[in-house]
Amino acid sequence: MHHHDDTIELLRFSTCGSVDDGKSTLIGRLLYDSKALHEDTIAAIDRSSKRAGKEELDLSLVTDGLKDEREQGITIDVAYRYFSTPKRRFIIADTPGHEQYTRNMITGASTAELAIILIDARKGVLVQSRRHAILASLLRIPHLIVAINKMDLVGWDEKIYNDIRAEFTDFAARLGLSDLDFIPMSALNGDNVVDRSTSTPWYQGPTLMYKLETVAVGTSRNMENFRLPVQRVIRPDLDYRGFAGQIASGVVKVGDKIVSLPSGKQSTVKSIDTYEGSHPEAFTPQSVSITLNDEIDSSRGDMLVHAHDVPHQSQEVTTTLCWLNEKALVLNRPYWMRHNSREVKAMVSSIDFRLDINTLDRHDATELKVNEVARVRLRLSAPIFYDAYARNRGTGSFVLVDTGSNVTIAAGMLAAPSTEPGQGPEFAI
Amino acid sequence: MLPSYRLPNLRLLEAEAIAIIREVAAQFENPALLFSGGKDSIVVAHLARKAFHPGKIPFPLMHVDTGHNFQETLDYRDSFVKDLGARLIVKYVQDSIDQGRCAEEAGPNPSRNGLQTVTLLDAIEELKFDACIGGARRDEEKARAKERVFSHRDAFGQWDPKNQRPELWNIYNGRKNLGEHFRVFPISNWTELDVWQYIKLEKLELPSIYFSHKRTVVNRDGTLLAQCPFITLKRNEKWEERIVRFRTVGDASCTGAVESTASNIDDIITEISASRITERGGRADDRRTEAAMEERKKQGYF
Numbered sequence: 001m002h003h004h005d006d007t008i009e010l011l012r013f014s015t016c017g018s019v020d021d022g023k024s025t026l027i028g029r030l031l032y033d034s035k036a037l038h039e040d041t042i043a044a045i046d047r048s049s050k051r052a053g054k055e056e057l058d059l060s061l062v063t064d065g066l067k068d069e070r071e072q073g074i075t076i077d078v079a080y081r082y083f084s085t086p087k088r089r090f091i092i093a094d095t096p097g098h099e100q101y102t103r104n105m106i107t108g109a110s111t112a113e114l115a116i117i118l119i120d121a122r123k124g125v126l127v128q129s130r131r132h133a134i135l136a137s138l139l140r141i142p143h144l145i146v147a148i149n150k151m152d153l154v155g156w157d158e159k160i161y162n163d164i165r166a167e168f169t170d171f172a173a174r175l176g177l178s179d180l181d182f183i184p185m186s187a188l189n190g191d192n193v194v195d196r197s198t199s200t201p202w203y204q205g206p207t208l209m210y211k212l213e214t215v216a217v218g219t220s221r222n223m224e225n226f227r228l229p230v231q232r233v234i235r236p237d238l239d240y241r242g243f244a245g246q247i248a249s250g251v252v253k254v255g256d257k258i259v260s261l262p263s264g265k266q267s268t269v270k271s272i273d274t275y276e277g278s279h280p281e282a283f284t285p286q287s288v289s290i291t292l293n294d295e296i297d298s299s300r301g302d303m304l305v306h307a308h309d310v311p312h313q314s315q316e317v318t319t320t321l322c323w324l325n326e327k328a329l330v331l332n333r334p335y336w337m338r339h340n341s342r343e344v345k346a347m348v349s350s351i352d353f354r355l356d357i358n359t360l361d362r363h364d365a366t367e368l369k370v371n372e373v374a375r376v377r378l379r380l381s382a383p384i385f386y387d388a389y390a391r392n393r394g395t396g397s398f399v400l401v402d403t404g405s406n407v408t409i410a411a412g413m414l415a416a417p418s419t420e421p422g423q424g425p426e427f428a429i
Numbered sequence: 430m431l432p433s434y435r436l437p438n439l440r441l442l443e444a445e446a447i448a449i450i451r452e453v454a455a456q457f458e459n460p461a462l463l464f465s466g467g468k469d470s471i472v473v474a475h476l477a478r479k480a481f482h483p484g485k486i487p488f489p490l491m492h493v494d495t496g497h498n499f500q501e502t503l504d505y506r507d508s509f510v511k512d513l514g515a516r517l518i519v520k521y522v523q524d525s526i527d528q529g530r531c532a533e534e535a536g537p538n539p540s541r542n543g544l545q546t547v548t549l550l551d552a553i554e555e556l557k558f559d560a561c562i563g564g565a566r567r568d569e570e571k572a573r574a575k576e577r578v579f580s581h582r583d584a585f586g587q588w589d590p591k592n593q594r595p596e597l598w599n600i601y602n603g604r605k606n607l608g609e610h611f612r613v614f615p616i617s618n619w620t621e622l623d624v625w626q627y628i629k630l631e632k633l634e635l636p637s638i639y640f641s642h643k644r645t646v647v648n649r650d651g652t653l654l655a656q657c658p659f660i661t662l663k664r665n666e667k668w669e670e671r672i673v674r675f676r677t678v679g680d681a682s683c684t685g686a687v688e689s690t691a692s693n694i695d696d697i698i699t700e701i702s703a704s705r706i707t708e709r710g711g712r713a714d715d716r717r718t719e720a721a722m723e724e725r726k727k728q729g730y731f
Contacts, residue, residue, distance in 0.1 A: 080567045080575070089620075089623075107597050111599075231455055234484045236483050242483075246444060246599070275482040285436065287443075287447035300455050338600050338602060340600075393598070399597060406602070406605055407594055408594045408602045
């Protein structure tokens with residue numbers, strides 16, 4: 001029986017690949033070989049495969065959700081897939097690899113703890129393989145698996161595998177990517193996906209499934225800095241005032257001295273409550289309601305933190321910005337910024353440089369278009385309380401929303417204030 | 430045992446769902462929770478209770494009643510809502526038909542699932558709901574796999590799958606123009622098995638039709654449909670008694686039963702773990718065309 005006990009963990013991972021490198025087939029293979037597909041799903045795929053004139057089950061059809069995509073034969077939006085093995089529960093963010101859909105990859109990768117990058121063994125490390133690695137490093141995905149696919153089409157040649165591995169390792173070192181695995185496979189035939197291949201006696205590493213089932217989960221969570229963005233105040237009567245929110249990072253205990261931002265008012269934690277009752281402590285990413293020993297006026301958009309460990313507070317921030325909309329950035333135009341539970345107006349005052357996400361080269365820029373990434377300065381209508389994304393995914397991320405169309409148009413990863421030393425490898429980018 | 434400060438799967442999903450539900454209460458002026466009496470909406474309502482504890486759920490529950498109900502579900506609904514201390518709004522598909530807003534399907538088992546959309550959209554307009562929380566899950570069906578947690582609907586209530594807002598991290602953008610609304614799916618990332626595990630963990634009660642019982646059914650194209658006033662037998666069909674249970678609660682005229690002896694949650698979890706048919710597989714209205722769900726969703730279906 002699958003995940004029948006209460007200690008099963010969840011791993012969210014993303015897959016990125018180009019149109020033809022077999023990404024959809026790989027996911028189909030993972031689901032099929034781990035017996036996560038049901039009979040009626042398999043029957044539907046079989047019907048579709050036959051209609052497309054294919055004799056064998058076309059596993060790529062498992063993930064191609066929308067009708068228009070089925071007709072075009074490519075995946076064009078993030079799709080989420082779910083499966084479990086006796087060891088783990090998985091969520092796959094299946095993201096398209098086609099050039100114009102970089103925004104989808106960023107979307108899918110934003111919550112991922114592991115990314116699988118597919119490389120076609122016949123083609124080697126392509127521009128898009130590099131791009132995927134760069135985006136994975138920008139989003140701070142802690143683990144990366146490079147799946148060297150279609151090895152059957154190059155005669156399971158160990159040298160080809162080693163060359164790709166060497167080239168990619170060199171490149172990844174520049175990005176500060178350290179947790180890197182390479183797996184030679186054929187997704188089409190199932191080699192080294194769930195079952196070990198007999199064609200790769202020279203490969204001693206794990207199968208893809210083994211790696212997915214054993215990689216450490218939760219390593220990207222910040223457990224050091226307590227941050228509770230207040231979503232809502234729960235106030236059923238005059239005796240109870242709970243600050244409700246999902247702990248963005250860290251651990252909090254009853255009695256802890258806290259400060260509410262932006263007011264700066266201090267108090268101590270009286271209780272940490274959930275529907276089950278009161279708890280001596282809570283940690284990220286639990287959703288709780290916290291009461292304090294003093295009456296402090298705090299509301300949505302505020303943040304509770306430890307008094308001895310406050311985040312950055314500023315109305316001017318430096319950030320990596322990924323532009324997600326066809327409508328290009330307009331400098332000095334106000335947008336809505338959504339950061340945790342807080343919403344402020346933000347304008348981009350200057351662009352430090354545009355980052356070529358294929359090469360890591362920096363370019364001077366005066367504009368930012370869809371799928372482009374840049375380092376920019378933002379001016380805000382009110383301060384936000386944040387940590388560098390490199391330290392804290394929970395308080396270092398935000399989106400920009402167009403004030404006219406209300407569409408989410410950009411995603412940002414905040415940098416530490418530039419006066420602060422030791423920002424870490426994010427400044428490599 | 431997990432290392433300290435690690436949340437197991439179900440508690441992680443729960444924390445995420447509670448945060449989403451709180452976000453709805455904070456970002457919208459007049460939300461509602463769509464409640465069918467099915468297991469998914471029961472779980473969502475339970476999560477809403479948790480989200481605002483010790484306060485009450487600050488928005489109403491709404492049931493769009495097809496009129497093709499299993500009585501057990503209605504009984505359950507009323508007692509559950511009472512226990513919750515929440516406000517229940519019921520809107521009837523029959524009213525929409527009587528008002529000429531939509532027409533009953535013809536044929537031997539006219540489904541009212543499609544008609545629900547009309548009643549729902551009318552209710553949203555009449556009651557000025559700006560967000561409706563639903564119990565849909567991405568693992569249910571292909572078209573759902575790509576839907577956002579905060580899913581935008583235009584002024585006609587339509588979903589545009591090709592033009593969805595990017596949704597990153599746990600940041601949900603509920604900004605909208607007048608007349609538009611959102612559907613919000615707090616248990617998007619849950620699987621059917623997660624839902625059942627959670628029902629067990631939380632000791633939630635369910636309508637009795639989820640558990641094995643004797644029922645008169647007809648086998649229509651491989652789907653076991655329960656005897657009810659809305660189904661007419663075709664030639665060569667006959668009513669027969671089977672030991673069945675339902676995996677979803679929907680319009681009684683098109684919700685298929687499965688033969689099963691699973692009479693408690695543990696049995697069901699065991700059965701699902703080994704099951705070969707996905708849960709919507711028993712719904713006759715999804716099978717009409719391969720892209721059936723996508724078409725209905727574009728029109729504003731749940």
